[in-house]
Structure formats: structure tokens, C-alpha cells
Amino acid sequence: MLDISSHDVVIVGGGGAGLRAAIAIAETDPQLSVAVVSKVYPMRSHTVAAEGGAAGVRLDDDSHDEHAYDTVSGGDWLSDQDAVEAFVKEAPRELMRLEHWGCPWSREPDGRIAVRPFGGMKKTRTWFAADETGFHLLHTLFQTSLKYGSVTRYDEYFVTKLLVDDGRVQGVVAVELTTGKVQAVTAKAVILCTGGCGRIFRYTTNAAIKTGDGMALAYRAGAPLKDMEFVQYHPTGLPFTGILITEAARAEGGYLLNKDGYRYLQDYDLGKPEPTPVLRSMELGPRDRLSQAFIREQEKGRTVEGPYGPVVNLDLRHLGEKIISTKLPFVRELCLKYENIDPISQLIPVRPVVHYMMGGVHTDVHGATPLPGLYAAGEVACVSINGANRLGSNSLPELLVFGARAGRAAAAYAADQPSPSRRLLAGAIDEEARLNDHYLQKSGGRERIADLREEMQRIMERSAGIYRSGKSLTGAADKLYELQERSRDIRLDDHGHLFNTELISALELSCMLEIAETMVQSAMERTESRGAHQRTDYPVRDDDKFLAHSMIYRGAAGRPRVEYAPVTITRWPPAERVYGREMRNGE
Amino acid sequence: MINPTEYLPKSYHRRMSTYWWLARWSYLTFILREASSVFVGWTVLLTLVQIWAVTHGPSANAAFHEWMRHPLMLGVNVVAFLFVLFHAVTWFSLTPKAMVIRVKGQRVPDWAISGPNYAAWVMVSLGIAWVVLRG
């Protein structure tokens, strides 16, 4: 049973980036028909979980240049500076647009939108809606999107393949979950907004749906992935669940303490402990450095042993009930609900957990990939503004800025493309046959999905985590190869068509295995340490060789091939990353 | 937005049982609260009969008093009283949900709205009793 439908632009993903792109197209040209295809209802997308806030220059003492500098230095000079400049300029406008759409931003007493400090930012510029910023942002976008008649939603459709013909991407193949029907959705342009891939790792703040599907779709279709070795660990996740305790908790003045109650960050060149938060210093240092400090403390035996491995403590007690319940209500709710801890009087055990993917599908500043007709925005894409390490609260504005840009660019592109060719149908039929042969109608098979997934997560956590080495990565590559082989022998318990979530898990696993492989390969070839990529065997940054983006292609026989592309430097030449102290030779 | 899902598989529709209101305590209290309407109506009826009796001389009055003393009537009226009481209590405690009053941006707590309600209720009841009993 195969259905076909046709639109001008198909957006894969209904998270922040996808919805922003949809609205941008609907506003640019109401004549264009837009499809939003998403494997979950849009308001379930993981943007909903973002807590802390969204950065955009707001106060008089701040400037676009300072935001750009923080972003570039935070990214260890791997960011493309033209993209960063566009980003910081458009971010405040995008955030203001959300205010017009009804986002309940937190306010100053006089009614102006309030901002809070955030990690790695020298100025206070993070807009927030209590500590449920992503939730409010996503629902505002979703509810606003409901008013556009030109947007058609395909809720709970899982995209399995990009349709490529004549060198151009012209649609997608998707499985409708409720019926199991395979649907070809053709279009003149496709925008990938499928979010990240944190589920490749054992401990993560990411939701179940973050399985790197979009990256795999693009990669398989021939588009390169960029900077895949840069995986961000967030220093403060809850130990068992990986649930995030937002950076805002530290921005409001929380301390990180080791087992002796000592603010250990002072030992790692992150500044001196002050009673109140100092921007770009101590607890407000960047995430990569904080996560690395945790591992160092662990090596020194100064972390606390918990039932789920070592932890340190986040101390909010001195903030008092009022601040905690007005500025961090969700943090308190999460602690009470999932750890049975009240942060007003108790320490919160935390550990670094995988949080965000700096790398992704390579795009230019308009969200266009090298593959004609294919665009990408949001966490799935790598523009790149985040470089080797993303600063907290830069992702939400990135979704908006580049979601809108990709939407406009795709609309312009679609406007003068011919209608998709009939030959695409053949591709869809092939895909339907593949799903049947490989999964639904396959008999035999011994491997359980969960076993393979758990093993992959263990390997990645151990060998490609906060610190990696040539040796650990080679081992991981071998193991991943083995898992890929084993995954051919997967056994499904569920052979039905209706709402077959097991089939979806199998497809997600195949995406994750493929993306994990690109991470390991890129990490192996980058023999330096930069931002979130820390090699114990190459501990220093090597600008001569690696001030470059790694571009990974799916080569012959599906093996990854890495090339390097230059980083765009406009106004900020590479320098030392300094936190918590004055720069040595001036800025 | 338009949702293109036209074709839906055979989904299973459940019907509410006729006794759904027995399934949960809160549903039962809801139904009891709604059932109080019968006794509110009943009380009005009693009042009307009584007005008629009072205005129609001693024999009508006597018959009315006789009627009210009948055990069956007393039984019904005890139940009616309990229901009417239940109506009053739920009514006052639910009022603050429907009426949000803010003072200086702070929502006035529920008790601050239902409290005066209860107080007024007691005062009014005592007042009426006084007027009736005074004579």
C-alpha cells in the first residue's frame, strides 16, 4: 500500500527549527504548500525540554560583537564567523518575534523582557521563560503555526529516506505510524529539522526521539556531515535519568562542590570562587571545561560515589526558597519528582551527560546543503556557529534564526523548480520493499534491538566520551563495525503494520550506528584537542593542521571518508580561550 | 494547519458504562452534588405549599402541620436537608475557582474568598432564624 502526496516544500521535523521554517515559508509566500512531517506530534519534539533560555543581545552595555566573540571563543575558534555574525544580529529580532507571537517571557517589574546570565557569556543576554524556555517557545511556535492554512501536518510519520532524482532532493519516503502505510511526500525542496542524536550515548539529557535520523538521511543521500567529533557533555545531569539541571541553576548562583564540599572548579583555571556568580568564570565557565574538570576530579578520587557512578554536588541551598521557586521552579520540581530531593535544603547530585551535537549536516549560512534541494536547520545542521563547543542558550536562537533562513531559502529555491519527476515513485516502491524485506517480513534473526543499542551506548560512553584517545577510538570503531554486522540479524517481535514502534526502533538504531561511526571516525582523524573534543594523546590545540572543519562523506561500500574544509575567520583570529581571569596579551 | 490523516485503522471505541459515576469517589460526589437539584426543587415546592396554607386559614394550616409531621415526610426532609447542606458547602468552596480576585497582582487565596462566603452564610441563617423565631 503506497500513497503519494505532493507539496512545494517538505520539512522533516516539527521541533523549534521545523516550525519556525514552516511559518517563515507561510509568511514569505502563502501560495506555497508546506508539509511538516514529524515522527511525533510537533509539541512533543525535544525543543520542549530546553530549560535555561535563549541568547540575544538586549541590554545597552552589550553588543553584537561581544556576543559574537563569546560564541567564537566558546567554540574554540572553529565557528564560521560569517555565520556567527549573521546569527548574533538576527537572534534578538527572532526572539522579539516570539514575544509578538505570545511567548510568555519572564519580565522585569516595569514590564520589559528580562535577561539572565549564562555560561560562557560575558554579558547578561539570555532571554528566558522561567526555566521552561524551550517548552514555551515550542508551544508558542506550534500554536502560532496552527493559523496558517498553507501548512499541512503529517503527524506521527517516520521518514525513512530522502528521494533523490537527477541529483536533486525531491521529497521523502515516510511510514505513517498509525497505519504502517508507506507514503511518498514529494516536493521541490526538503528541509531537515530532525534535531540531535544524544541517544547514541549512555547518559544523556536527550529524549528517546533524538536518534540522529536526519543526519543519517542526509549522509546516506550523499551530503557530508561536518564536525561530528564534537559532542557536548552538559556538566549537570541527574545521575540515573540524565535529566538536565539547567545551567540557569548556576547562573542564579549555584555552586559545584566535590566530595569535600570544595568548589573544585578553581583548580582548573576557571577563576576564583566568589560568593555571587561572575560571568565567564567558575560555575559560569563553558560546558566543555566544566565537564572535563569533573573527569579530573574523578581521577583524583574527589567525586562522590553514587549508585549510578561518580557524582559531584550542585548546591543551591544558599539561594533561598524565593529565588528557587520563582526563577528555578522546574529544577525544583524535577529534583523532587525524580530524585526525591528538595534543592532548598539538599544538595543535588549531578554528573556530566551528553547533551548536544555541535556537528551535523553541513550547510551554508542559508541552511543549504551541497545537495541541491536539501536544506537543514537546528541541531541536525552544522552551519557552524557552535564550533567545537556550543555555549548554553545559543541553540534556541539558532533554531529560530536558521530555521527561518532555511525556510526562506527553500521557498525561493522551490519557486523556480520544476515539479518532482514521476521516477521518484520507483524510489518509494524500493524503500517499501526494503522495509518489508529487512524487517517486517524477515524470518529468523537473533539479535534484540535493545541489546545492540545498549552495547553501542556503552562503547560510545567509554571510548568516545569526554576524553578519547587514538586507542580507545580504534577499539570503538571495530566494535561499531561488529555491531553493524550484527544488526543485519535483528529480530522483530512485531511484524504488524499498525503502530509498529519496534520497527521504528530498528530504523532508529540503524541511524544511530551509522552516525556513531562518523563520530568515531572524525574523532580518530582529528589529532588535536579542541573544545569538546579532548584527545589524551594529543592534548593541545593544533591550529596549523586543524583550524578546519572535518567533513565526513559516505564513501564506497558505506565506509566513511573524512576531508577538511577551511574555517571562515572574519574578525577574530584564533587566540587562547580564557575564563575567569584577564587575558594575557590583551583581547 | 490541515491534518491529512483521512484513513484511520480500525480503532477501538469504548463506551462509558451507565454506572461510570460509581467508578470514582470524586465522580460520585459530583453526581450527588448534581442530584441536590432535586431537593432544591423539592424545598421550593414545600415553601409554596406552606405559603398556600398560611394564607388559607386554620384548617389548611392544620393539614399542613399534620403532613409535615408524617414520618415519611420527615424522612424525606432529613435527606433533603443533607443534600441542600451539601449543595451549600460545595457551592461556597467552589466559588473561588470561578472567581479570581487579584490584589496587587497576587491572586487572593481560595480561603479568602470562600471564608467570607461561609461567614455571610452563618450570619444570614442566624438572621432568618431570628426573624422567624422572634414572633
Next chain:
Amino acid sequence: MSKRSNEPFLWLLFSAGGSVSAMLMPVHLFLFALAFPLGWLDPPSDETLLVLIRPPLVRVYLFVFCFLSLFHAAHRFRFTLYDGLQIKHLNELINVLCYGGAAVGTVAAAYLLCQVP
């Protein structure tokens, strides 16, 4: 269209009646249906009662008491029938019976109160 729906009107009557009956009904019922018949309290004589209800203000009071309480009860009873017994398809009939009954009661109250000598 829907703005012309008479639900707001019925709801206003329901609410007003709810408040009136909550405030006044328990004490009425307690005195006349329990305390006096059971002899817990000495009832006022019938003449006293007649004197008591004679002033126009008291008659208005009694009228409002009956009228609003009846419409409160009718509105609630209507929905109890819908939901409790799941007979929403008899919508029209239920409406006529409930609000019609309340209307009849209201007219009766008016008539009786006018008859007070």
C-alpha cells in the same frame, strides 16, 4: 450564531439561584421541615407567619427565593439527566420539562404571593 445561544442566560440564572439557595435554603428547611415538626423549637403561630409574609419586601424576597432556586435546580437537573442517564438525545424534551417546570413553579409562586391577604 453561537453568541446568540441562550446558555449564558440560563447559566446566569443557575448561578444566581445556586447562591441564593446555598445561602438561604438550609436554614429554611431546617426550621420548617425539621426543627418545628419535630418539636425541637417552638414554631411561630400561623397568624405570626401571615403577618411576617405580608410586607411586600418579604413577598419579593420569597418570590426571588423560589424563582431563582427553581431555575438553578432545573438547569442542574437537566445536565444530570444528560450525563447521569446518558439521554442527551432527548435534549428538547428534557429542556421543556426542566425549564418549563421551573417556569410553572415561578408563576405559581407569583400567584400565591399575590393572594396573600
Next chain:
Amino acid sequence: MASRITIEVARYNPARDHEPGVSSYEVPLRKEWVVLDALNCIKDHLDGSLTFRWSCRMGVCGSCGMMVNGVPKLACATFLSDYAPGPVRVEPMRHFPILRDLVVDTSDFLMKLARSKPWIIRKMEKPMDQEYFQTPAQLEEYRQFSMCINCLLCYAACPIYGLDSQFAGPAAIALAQRYNLDSRDEGASERLDSLSNPEGIWGCMFVGECTRVCPKHVDPAGAIQQYKLTAATEWLKAMVLPRGAK
């Protein structure tokens, strides 16, 4: 604490079954496990065909609503240990058509949500570079109602929705009220047009169970009653004021 607990899960596969049945599974009982962990354990290791929705595992995406021992709950925010020694009964959310196992068809809600016009409606927009000022007190007016995660537990709790699926239901109305109360919005009368009818606010009988089960303390019951008050006041105004004055 016993180390294992029995979970009875409602199962329904439309391709095979005429009506839902029940399967029992035994899973480890761990202190930090929620019902969702148990379901995942079953799916991963015992029966891969068990079907349910979930995503965030932190009570914010609204995917995992189901009946736990007869009460609508988020599976990811409901601890197994609270039900020890068991058994725990897990069923699909009441009042919705069942698609499969624990998955219900919620498309009806999405239609109703759109009918509530949950977006800012204004006659005149400010230029994009200017903001609408909104004091914390004005924010507080509607903040509570903006916390809805669309989990639909309130629909599963509301008997009125169960009796009459035409009823707009708690969350859709609460979200309309959220925009009505937003100082930036001017769409209240437009929304009233689509909600002041027997299937809208007037359908609610103030059972109040919606508020009791809401995991985000939205208080839809309150929202609806307040909405009724506003609607009735508007109606009175329209009656009293001469036509067109408004």
C-alpha cells in the same frame, strides 16, 4: 521492598483482536523506576511488540499519558514503588479510541485545539522591533494556563468528554482562556464565538476531575468557570448596551 513487581498491561492489536485484553509481566522493582521504565523493560527484553508513546522521560513532552490503576497519569512521572507490592494495572487513556495497546487516537484534540484559536490575535501589530510591555502581574494572569503540555490526562479524567466527544474539553478551553487573559491579545470575542456554545464552555459541568489529575497544575476547571463568568458578563453587556455600542 520486594524485588519484582507484576504489571498488567492492556493489549489491543486491531489486526487481530476484537477487543482489548490484558497481559501480565514481571519486572524488577527499583527505587528510581517509574512506570515508563517498567514498560521499556518489557519492550526491550520481554515483548518487543508492546506499544506505547514516550519521549522526554521528564514530564514535559506530554506523550506518555495512560491509566495507572485507573487514574490518568504520566507514565514517566509515576513511581513504581508507590504501587508496591503490586500488581499495577496499566491501560490506555480513557475516553479516546484505542489504536493499539496503550496508544490512543488524539487527533480529535488537535482539531479542537485549532478551533480555540490559541494564538495572539490583534487588530494592529506593533512593528517587529518593539516589544509589548507586560508586567509580572500581567504575566501572572495567564501563566498558569500556559503551562499545559497537552498530555490529555484531563480528557481521560473528564466524564463529560467521555459521554460526549463533541465537548471541546478542558485543555482546549484552558488554552483559549490563556490567550484571552494575555495582555497582548485582542482576540477574546473571536474565541468566544467558537467556544460559547453547548459543546464549548457551557458543556462543562464543573466535575473538576480535570484539575485534580493535571500534572502541571493548570487548573482547567478553574479556567472554564472563569471563562463562563466572562462569557456571561459579555452577554449581559450585549443585552444592556444598545446594539453596536458594545
